[in-house]
Amino acid sequence: MKPEIPLVADANDAFDRVNEYFYERGWTDGLPIVPPTEARVQAMLAGMPAHAPDELISVVPPKMGRATMRQIAANAVMAGCRPEYLPVVVAALQAISEPQYGLAHRQTTTHAGAPLIIVNGPIAERLKINCGRGLFGPGWRANATIGRALRLVLINIGGAGPDVDASQTGHPGKYTYCIAEYEKANPWEPLHVERGFDPGQSVVTVVNAEAPHSMTENIQTDPREIMRTFASSMATLGVNNLYSQGHPVLVLGIEHARHIAAAGWSKRDVKQALFELARQPWGLVKNRGKSKGPRFPACVDRNDDASMVPIVCEADDLIVIVAGGAGGKSMFLPTAGGQSLSVSKPLETA
Amino acid sequence: MISTAFAPLAQVTAQGAGHASLPIVVVPHPVGDRDQELIRQRGEQIAAQCVRVLTTPAAELAREFAGKHYPLPAAVMPR
Numbered sequence: 001m002k003p004e005i006p007l008v009a010d011a012n013d014a015f016d017r018v019n020e021y022f023y024e025r026g027w028t029d030g031l032p033i034v035p036p037t038e039a040r041v042q043a044m045l046a047g048m049p050a051h052a053p054d055e056l057i058s059v060v061p062p063k064m065g066r067a068t069m070r071q072i073a074a075n076a077v078m079a080g081c082r083p084e085y086l087p088v089v090v091a092a093l094q095a096i097s098e099p100q101y102g103l104a105h106r107q108t109t110t111h112a113g114a115p116l117i118i119v120n121g122p123i124a125e126r127l128k129i130n131c132g133r134g135l136f137g138p139g140w141r142a143n144a145t146i147g148r149a150l151r152l153v154l155i156n157i158g159g160a161g162p163d164v165d166a167s168q169t170g171h172p173g174k175y176t177y178c179i180a181e182y183e184k185a186n187p188w189e190p191l192h193v194e195r196g197f198d199p200g201q202s203v204v205t206v207v208n209a210e211a212p213h214s215m216t217e218n219i220q221t222d223p224r225e226i227m228r229t230f231a232s233s234m235a236t237l238g239v240n241n242l243y244s245q246g247h248p249v250l251v252l253g254i255e256h257a258r259h260i261a262a263a264g265w266s267k268r269d270v271k272q273a274l275f276e277l278a279r280q281p282w283g284l285v286k287n288r289g290k291s292k293g294p295r296f297p298a299c300v301d302r303n304d305d306a307s308m309v310p311i312v313c314e315a316d317d318l319i320v321i322v323a324g325g326a327g328g329k330s331m332f333l334p335t336a337g338g339q340s341l342s343v344s345k346p347l348e349t350a
Numbered sequence: 351m352i353s354t355a356f357a358p359l360a361q362v363t364a365q366g367a368g369h370a371s372l373p374i375v376v377v378p379h380p381v382g383d384r385d386q387e388l389i390r391q392r393g394e395q396i397a398a399q400c401v402r403v404l405t406t407p408a409a410e411l412a413r414e415f416a417g418k419h420y421p422l423p424a425a426v427m428p429r
Contacts, residue, residue, distance in 0.1 A: 061363075061366060062359065062362050062363040062366050063362045063363075063365055063366045064365075064366030064367070065366075108359050108363075159362040159365070159366065160362075162427070163358040163359075163422060163427075164358050164359045164362050166355070166356060166359060
């Protein structure tokens, strides 16, 4: 059994020796880490000065490790975070510690999901969390390190390293998975306002999501036809959401959002259209996938092969955000299903 | 009782529950999609081991199982 992660590493150790030490013990994600020296951890804790270092934020399964502010800060240092990122990391951890996220199951499932952190509110711009072109890709420190810090917490404090994490394949989002919504390009209310928060509040929404799947629609501008393209990509016979629903995510490209809004559609109209269109007939579904699983929706008439199976139990369960750069693509992010639902948490700083 | 692919997970879960030296009896993976006869055979293979675990003093078992290493099968994680 690996020893508990120490609070700090000796600042006199060379960078390479510290990294080898940590890597051999399974305390990294395979990438080099920033040694969590006492000085760096203290500097990181200054990102949330109202909290004592030994304050317990969460108990992380399956090891039931104690995620104190100090331990979270150490992992945030290792990830390469700046101190001002710490409130986002802490809020994200608090979000996934809520029962409806189902963290114990997410840490040990065979499903290929990772905690996607969606940031809304003023802090996104202040921390330069990318919401535009390449938002799921490299090059932005906040995106790269905030998501990584959360994952290192789950590995090091929760104990879900490669020998324990049973995800059949994993996916690259398990290194880092953090974006902001492009609120300025969103013709409707942003996600956090939709969920009841003030526009001026900074909020994280975390959802356990698969890798983004690109949906290309360069020709249609009629919203109904755009939705038809999306629906075909979303309600596939292999997608978990067809069998256990939950909160799948649509990252609407800014051009698609513009076309849809110009036609007078609301975000709710988008959700309703996809709720109606993104379906498969029971006759195709009944002997495949997870159709015999415990969460298969009761609303489907299993005596009727023509009964249509949706990917969400109700339209509002579909998470719709606007993000990305120029181009005719939107992204669909399937999720595990109803056993893990999204959670929104306000940040302590604006 | 757990299959080989999930034995390290069982160990960490036991540790999290405060039972770091919990005896873990391991069967070959997979079990979930096997037929009844194969599952019965797996049970028979570990029956004696289970009896021993259930009838051996806890302190003795703790010394045997504390810190035990459960390697993942190569089919799950080639090394």
